[in-house]
Amino acid sequence: MPPDDPSGSSIADPGSTAARVAVNAVARLPAYVLRVPSGPYRSLNPLTRFVIAIASAAVAFGVRGWTGPLAVLVLTAALALYAGVARSLRRFVLATIPIVVSILLVNSFLYPGATDVVLRVGPLAATGTGVTVALQATLRVVAFALSVALFSLTTATDDFLADLERRGAGRRLTFIIGSAIGTIPAMASRVTEIVEAQRARGLDTEGSVRRRIRGIVPLAGPMVFGVLSEVEERTVALEARAFSAPARRTVMRVLPDDGVQRALRWLVGLGSLILVAASIAGRFPLP
Amino acid sequence: MTLRLSGVTYRYAGARRNALDGVDLELAPGSVIGVVGPNEAGKSTLCLVASGLAPVVVAGSLGGSVTIDGRETVTMRPHELAQRCGILLQRPEAQLSGTAATVFEELAFGPRNLGLPLLSVVERVEASLATLDIAALADRDPTRLSGGQAQLVALAAILALRPAYLILDEPTSQLDPQGTRLVGDALRRLAAENRSAILVVEHKTALLDRLADRVVLIDEGRIVRGGPTVEVLDDPALAGHGVEPPPRVRVQAALAAAGLDDIGVTDQLLAELAS
Numbered sequence: 410m411p412p413d414d415p416s417g418s419s420i421a422d423p424g425s426t427a428a429r430v431a432v433n434a435v436a437r438l439p440a441y442v443l444r445v446p447s448g449p450y451r452s453l454n455p456l457t458r459f460v461i462a463i464a465s466a467a468v469a470f471g472v473r474g475w476t477g478p479l480a481v482l483v484l485t486a487a488l489a490l491y492a493g494v495a496r497s498l499r500r501f502v503l504a505t506i507p508i509v510v511s512i513l514l515v516n517s518f519l520y521p522g523a524t525d526v527v528l529r530v531g532p533l534a535a536t537g538t539g540v541t542v543a544l545q546a547t548l549r550v551v552a553f554a555l556s557v558a559l560f561s562l563t564t565a566t567d568d569f570l571a572d573l574e575r576r577g578a579g580r581r582l583t584f585i586i587g588s589a590i591g592t593i594p595a596m597a598s599r600v601t602e603i604v605e606a607q608r609a610r611g612l613d614t615e616g617s618v619r620r621r622i623r624g625i626v627p628l629a630g631p632m633v634f635g636v637l638s639e640v641e642e643r644t645v646a647l648e649a650r651a652f653s654a655p656a657r658r659t660v661m662r663v664l665p666d667d668g669v670q671r672a673l674r675w676l677v678g679l680g681s682l683i684l685v686a687a688s689i690a691g692r693f694p695l696p
Numbered sequence: 697m698t699l700r701l702s703g704v705t706y707r708y709a710g711a712r713r714n715a716l717d718g719v720d721l722e723l724a725p726g727s728v729i730g731v732v733g734p735n736e737a738g739k740s741t742l743c744l745v746a747s748g749l750a751p752v753v754v755a756g757s758l759g760g761s762v763t764i765d766g767r768e769t770v771t772m773r774p775h776e777l778a779q780r781c782g783i784l785l786q787r788p789e790a791q792l793s794g795t796a797a798t799v800f801e802e803l804a805f806g807p808r809n810l811g812l813p814l815l816s817v818v819e820r821v822e823a824s825l826a827t828l829d830i831a832a833l834a835d836r837d838p839t840r841l842s843g844g845q846a847q848l849v850a851l852a853a854i855l856a857l858r859p860a861y862l863i864l865d866e867p868t869s870q871l872d873p874q875g876t877r878l879v880g881d882a883l884r885r886l887a888a889e890n891r892s893a894i895l896v897v898e899h900k901t902a903l904l905d906r907l908a909d910r911v912v913l914i915d916e917g918r919i920v921r922g923g924p925t926v927e928v929l930d931d932p933a934l935a936g937h938g939v940e941p942p943p944r945v946r947v948q949a950a951l952a953a954a955g956l957d958d959i960g961v962t963d964q965l966l967a968e969l970a971s
Contacts (some may be wrong), residue, residue, distance in 0.1 A: 439800060649774075
């Protein structure tokens with residue numbers, strides 16, 4: 410198999426000068442740039458892991474009954490164990506608690522049309538139908554969260570972006586995805602800075618709920634204006650670094666991919682699509 | 697081969713007055729021009745206009761002419777400008793891409809945008825790291841650098857594009873004396889060895905004293921004084937424009953004020969003070 414040309418095109422002759430230069434160039438990259446993935450699951454191409462995550466989420470939400478979300482939960486848990494990130498999944502499960510609680514309460518007590526009361530709490534009555542729906546919805550939400558979590562725990566953003574770029578995704582698209590993900594911690598640190606600055610000037614941001622809500626107003630202004638003023642600055646900075654150059658961007662890292670993974674992506678992607686479509690159409694009844 | 701501003705006026709979109717007014721300037725290969733002036737004098741606007749990013753990227757109206765190697769900047773596309781004229785902005789953290797996992801990749805961002813072969817990208821990154829002596833930062837996360845480190849990385853990222861002209865807006869504002877000296881030495885080397893033409897806005901006049909061939913004083917959008925570095929920085933009128941003279945000049949002035957200007961302070965001592 411010919412070596413990958415880091416510039417993105419394939420090299421016809423592995424013994425050619427171009428091939429040798431490409432291989433030499435990759436050899437010059439330090440290990441902290443190459444970041445060779447460890448373990449079999451992490452060694453899968455990022456796109457393969459992405460397709461698995463999307464397919465899992467689709468099955469969790471799209472296949473009726475218990476089977477879909479349960480199968481996704483079991484599969485995701487198994488993959489997480491295999492990838493060595495099972496412990497880290499806990500915090501994602503914890504993050505779903507608020508939404509799970511609301512799903513359980515609303516569906517159990519307020520499910521429209523259900524009359525099979527199983528529990529009364531004051532004027533409210535929980536129904537068997539409502540509880541069943543609530544538990545199924547909970548399973549779907551948790552399965553969805555875990556499949557997304559598995560992807561994010563096993564895939565570095567820049568790996569995913571590097572792979573998308575190699576596949577020909579535009580630099581603007583990959584930049585937008587990358588900077589959007591990078592913006593979250595940047596915004597968090599900006600909020601901290603603004604809060605500290607406002608506190609230093611005597612703003613009370615702790616104590617009662619009312620005080621905390623009042624504290625949001627002086628926080629939001631600098632936050633919004635700061636972000637807006639940064640947009641132009643960032644545009645200038647990007648243009649100063651030839652961001653709009655017409656050439657195809659040089660690919661620095663080529664992540665592993667092969668025919669087996671391509672087949673797996675098609676199989677998983679199409680399989681989940683057919684499963685969801687059949688389930689919605691009622692042609693594939695599952696418990 | 698020069699970067700030339702002739703009768704340049706610039707007004708930002710929506711602004712009521714010109715940020716630059718009748719500016720003439722010429723930056724030749726191998727030369728370093730220092731720019732001093734008070735806050736809001738138009739120094740950063742001068743940088744944006746000289747680099748061609750205003751009005752090509754920053755909205756505003758340009759009068760007069762700005763040419764790089766004979767070509768009007770308004771006729772050039774941003775990536776063409778970036779390869780000829782690199783600009784370092786005042787806030788280095790805003791200049792970083794925000795998408796690179798390491799400083800090495802951050803420096804590779806510009807050359808990769810140009811679609812250069814990977815080997816060239818790697819060589820440029822390594823050379824830029826070496827020029828500013830920041831190879832030790834190469835594996836660091838660019839978003840977790842100190843202000844001074846970010847400034848050096850942002851400058852190295854511009855150097856990786858290998859522009860013939862460098863426009864630097866306060867490149868040492870967050871650096872300690874050692875970092876300032878390092879940047880000064882690197883810029884002097886770039887001008888001497890690579891024949892880079894450098895326009896550097898600085899409040900640290902001591903740095904300009906030993907780096908710049910010429911200095912221009914800008915105030916209210918106009919160049920009010922320009923000439924060889926020693927002449928401009930020795931001008932007592934400098935302080936009246938909110939610019940602090942370099943230590944060498946202040947020592948001379950203090951000695952003169954104390955009636956000690958004939959004690960034979962050698963040029964060497966003054967040069968030491970300047971550095």
